[in-house]
Amino acid sequence: MFFKNPLRKRQALGSLIGIVIGVIIYAILPQEPVEGLLSLGPMNVGHENLSCTACHTSAKGNMIQQLQANIAFTVGARKKAVDFGTKNVDNKKCLECHDRPNDRHPTYRFEEPKFADAVAKIDARLCETCHREHNDTRIVLENGTFCVNCHYDLEVVNDPIDIPHSTLIKNKEWTTCLQCHDFHGNHIYHTPEKMKDTISLKKVNDYLKGGDDPFTEKKKYMPLSEEEWKKVVGNYK
Numbered sequence: 001m002f003f004k005n006p007l008r009k010r011q012a013l014g015s016l017i018g019i020v021i022g023v024i025i026y027a028i029l030p031q032e033p034v035e036g037l038l039s040l041g042p043m044n045v046g047h048e049n050l051s052c053t054a055c056h057t058s059a060k061g062n063m064i065q066q067l068q069a070n071i072a073f074t075v076g077a078r079k080k081a082v083d084f085g086t087k088n089v090d091n092k093k094c095l096e097c098h099d100r101p102n103d104r105h106p107t108y109r110f111e112e113p114k115f116a117d118a119v120a121k122i123d124a125r126l127c128e129t130c131h132r133e134h135n136d137t138r139i140v141l142e143n144g145t146f147c148v149n150c151h152y153d154l155e156v157v158n159d160p161i162d163i164p165h166s167t168l169i170k171n172k173e174w175t176t177c178l179q180c181h182d183f184h185g186n187h188i189y190h191t192p193e194k195m196k197d198t199i200s201l202k203k204v205n206d207y208l209k210g211g212d213d214p215f216t217e218k219k220k221y222m223p224l225s226e227e228e229w230k231k232v233v234g235n236y237k
Contacts, residue, residue: 041134045210046223054226055093055133059083094127097224104185118149139208145174162194178204187215 043050059066059082066085072078087093091107109115110124122141123129132140156165161180168176179198180191192198203214 042136044131044133044135045138047133050226054229055089056086057093059085059087089128089133091125091127094131097229098127100184100186100221102185102220105183115150121149122146124149137208137210141208143175144178144204144208147177148172148174151177160193175201175204178208182215186219186221187213188218188220189216 061069061082063085066082069078069082070084073081095107105124107125107127110119115124119125130139130141130146152169154165154169159165176195176198179201199214203211206212207214
């Protein structure tokens with residue numbers, strides 16, 4: 001009786017086709033051979049050989065449970081929303097491969113109240129402030145002058161450089177910071193003591209955009225490979 005109405009018949013058929021297509025998409029797209037179709041852009045430097053699931057691991061629960069939880073959050077019956085499909089890629093995920101005990105600027109330090117003003121200008125609490133994925137680059141910031149946000153009043157005792165830091169700061173030469181110092185302090189190299197021996201600004205800028213490392217290829221701690229990461233955290237848990 002219901003399908004004698006041509007309009008209702010077309011609506012039911014359309015709904016059925018939509019459900020079937022949705023199920024097929026949900027089943028096929030997460031598979032590794034077609035994961036490139038889901039990418040928002042080219043992988044960042046050093047991540048070219050990673051699979052999508054190295055970062056985008058499955059969220060807890062199945063699709064129905066995730067939907068129910070987020071609907072409950074929307075209507076106020078739950079305090080927090082949950083990840084849908086895959087877990088959110090946050091600092092914790094980045095640090096699973098890039099955690100270094102020698103980090104000169106670990107993200108957790110910027111949670112301290114004294115950095116509130118700096119964080120308001122550049123949120124160094126988040127890895128993705130500088131290292132946003134799928135941009136085919138190392139740093140997404142326009143330039144390497146971000147040191148000014150914390151070091152505008154820096155004073156160096158027994159300053160070893162031939163042009164004192166106080167002079168560089170007075171002249172607002174913030175591009176020179178990365179010509180001597182790598183931000184995370186993980187490179188093994190001798191910091192120059194004369195400005196003529198520093199890394200050229202062009203090489204620094206090329207590096208930030210994905211070029212060769214001008215400091216050194218030698219590092220104190222190397223990031224984990226995907227295979228090493230699996231051994232540490234399990235197979236995409």
